[in-house]
Amino acid sequence: MYICARIFISRYKRFFMSHLELSEQEIIRRQALQELYDLGIDPYPAPEFKVTTTIANIQEKFHAESTDFQDTAIAGRIMSRRIMGKASFAEIQDHTGRLQVYISRDESCPGEDKTMYDIVFKKLMDIGDIIGVEGPVFYTKTGELSIKVKSFVLLSKSLKPLPIVKEKEGQVFDAFSDPEQRYRMRYVDLIVNPQVKDTFIKRTKLMNTMREYLNAKEYLEVETPILQPVYGGAAARPFKTHHNTHDQTLYLRIANELYLKRLIVGGFDGVYEFSKDFRNEGMDRFHNPEFTQIELYVAFKDYFWMMNTVEEMVEKIAINLHNTTKVQVGEHVIDFQRPWKRFTMFEAIEHYTGIDISEMDEKQLRELCLKFGIETDESMGKGKLIDEIFGEKCEHLIIQPTFITDYPVEMSPLTKKHRSKTGLVERFEAICNGKEICNSYSELNDPIDQRQRFEEQLELGKRGDEEAMMLDEDFLRAMEYGMPPMAGIGIGIDRLSMIMTNSQSIQDVLFFPQMRPEKKSAIDAPEVFIALGIPAEWVAPINKMGFVKVDQLKQANPNKLFNDLCGMNKKAKLGLTNPRIDDVKAWLGQ
RNA sequence: GAUUCGCUAGCUCAGCCGGUAGAGCACAUCCCUUUUAAGGAUGGGGUCCUGGGUUCGAAUCCCAGGCGGAUCACCA
Numbered sequence: 001m002y003i004c005a006r007i008f009i010s011r012y013k014r015f016f017m018s019h020l021e022l023s024e025q026e027i028i029r030r031q032a033l034q035e036l037y038d039l040g041i042d043p044y045p046a047p048e049f050k051v052t053t054t055i056a057n058i059q060e061k062f063h064a065e066s067t068d069f070q071d072t073a074i075a076g077r078i079m080s081r082r083i084m085g086k087a088s089f090a091e092i093q094d095h096t097g098r099l100q101v102y103i104s105r106d107e108s109c110p111g112e113d114k115t116m117y118d119i120v121f122k123k124l125m126d127i128g129d130i131i132g133v134e135g136p137v138f139y140t141k142t143g144e145l146s147i148k149v150k151s152f153v154l155l156s157k158s159l160k161p162l163p164i165v166k167e168k169e170g171q172v173f174d175a176f177s178d179p180e181q182r183y184r185m186r187y188v189d190l191i192v193n194p195q196v197k198d199t200f201i202k203r204t205k206l207m208n209t210m211r212e213y214l215n216a217k218e219y220l221e222v223e224t225p226i227l228q229p230v231y232g233g234a235a236a237r238p239f240k241t242h243h244n245t246h247d248q249t250l251y252l253r254i255a256n257e258l259y260l261k262r263l264i265v266g267g268f269d270g271v272y273e274f275s276k277d278f279r280n281e282g283m284d285r286f287h288n289p290e291f292t293q294i295e296l297y298v299a300f301k302d303y304f305w306m307m308n309t310v311e312e313m314v315e316k317i318a319i320n321l322h323n324t325t326k327v328q329v330g331e332h333v334i335d336f337q338r339p340w341k342r343f344t345m346f347e348a349i350e351h352y353t354g355i356d357i358s359e360m361d362e363k364q365l366r367e368l369c370l371k372f373g374i375e376t377d378e379s380m381g382k383g384k385l386i387d388e389i390f391g392e393k394c395e396h397l398i399i400q401p402t403f404i405t406d407y408p409v410e411m412s413p414l415t416k417k418h419r420s421k422t423g424l425v426e427r428f429e430a431i432c433n434g435k436e437i438c439n440s441y442s443e444l445n446d447p448i449d450q451r452q453r454f455e456e457q458l459e460l461g462k463r464g465d466e467e468a469m470m471l472d473e474d475f476l477r478a479m480e481y482g483m484p485p486m487a488g489i490g491i492g493i494d495r496l497s498m499i500m501t502n503s504q505s506i507q508d509v510l511f512f513p514q515m516r517p518e519k520k521s522a523i524d525a526p527e528v529f530i531a532l533g534i535p536a537e538w539v540a541p542i543n544k545m546g547f548v549k550v551d552q553l554k555q556a557n558p559n560k561l562f563n564d565l566c567g568m569n570k571k572a573k574l575g576l577t578n579p580r581i582d583d584v585k586a587w588l589g590q
Numbered sequence: 591g592a593u594u595c596g597c598u599a600g601c602u603c604a605g606c607c608g609g610u611a612g613a614g615c616a617c618a619u620c621c622c623u624u625u626u627a628a629g630g631a632u633g634g635g636g637u638c639c640u641g642g643g644u645u646c647g648a649a650u651c652c653c654a655g656g657c658g659g660a661u662c663a664c665c666a
Contacts, residue, residue: 024635025600025617084629085622104623127616141624163601164616166627173627174602174615180658236665281665282591291666375663436666467665492666516657
């Protein structure tokens, strides 16, 4: 009895309930799926489908006199269909583009049996299905490049209707543009919005350009720990996790700087890593909790050398992606042609505010912040105040790629002191489109100085700076063995990708940006309803009426519920035996 | 976290001085052998985000909540 009920429930879940939950179009597609099986057609076949070319290749190489492309086979997704009796047109999309195919009944079914065209193509296939087609390439009467289909095969049946986006002369109709849906269902976004694919191809090309550039210089691409017992190398709040075996707290890395430097101590000349870093902070159009940066460390170089290197590398990226050093970003055209402008931080502040702060002490800087309307608090040292002034008054105004050099020592605990200017360090950031795209220094390699800087950080931490760095004893030990002088840099891949692809939001350059979990309304399992004495087949209709929890159902008016259920049975042609009013009252415990 | 805007059919959106829920595309049926954002005709399709309140009556007005966008704050 128990087993019988289980079997019944599971069958009913699969067919009956599922149908009530699905949209009409989804039900129709599932019926088509069954009809395909009935015709002996596997909607998800195993054998390889051999494509002979890509759509882009056809579009590029075919012309009216071509004798190639007589036996062309392509595979892709049906994006539109126009059925005109014995002849139809469909658009197929592969990974390179879209092409029209022409399917006529007599060309695709030369024999007596016209089932493939009349039933399979016209009735059982839908927009979104993935098919393979074979036939010659030709131009239609209206001059549209097409494939005349001699045969076709269904490769994957689509059960959910795609959003239909149409476009003519650059004007887009019915765009699939809701950001939430685009980011949550990136696969759909990629199918219907071709420019999205392009953005991500550019992002990969950007990283490949860097990789090729650095490999050509024989720097070694390495991997370092993501789970770190002591996080460091940047100022940020971390994600915290726990390793059971060692009963140990671990942090997801906020940067990989300290590990790469250990490798330089170990004797590598140049190392780099594309690293996913994690910072437990706010989210907006420039910030995602996980993000990518490349960090590069090269022994025996200084920050001037690094400026030249990053300039050259980023210029190369612009050229590889756009065939020019000029890139359209929002309203601006940004030119990455070398050499980039260079300002010291003091020069930049003087340039944008007219005030020379190079001789000011902490008190004067605090007063200046007050004058500029910049909020300050007691935890802020001199360096932080200068950084605030720069951030508030300069950074957003810098559109063309510009190096800002020579930062205050307080903000840069891992940076070598300036060779000639006291109170400053040999550090630069490149600013572009009002945002930092990289951060670099002549790296501190004096272990005594480094220990002192860490201790100053601890002091800042005590003053309330939540981002002050932790003291990393193992890193200091490495440095005590002797660390070569070196230049190091971190480049934000997401930020740079945004600029290089003219994207407004970091979410547009991440395939799967972090989002809140999708809300699932709490519902009671069918068994809970059945326990009230409700026949299994009536649970789905009751759910459909909005009663998804039994508590909710018990509040219902039994007379109305009885009427509604009988009404639904009739209207939706469920073919069920109506309950009696006393049954309904019994379910509700009345 | 704060402010603000949005959530209506599979998709894009209208309706919002309260009175039977709409359009285009998509879908279904029929007709049609070269169409192109779209062949023609007919038709089906809704928990108007959720919950509460006001009211004879709420997609619409009020309150609370959910999710998302934008701006701001922290940060790369």
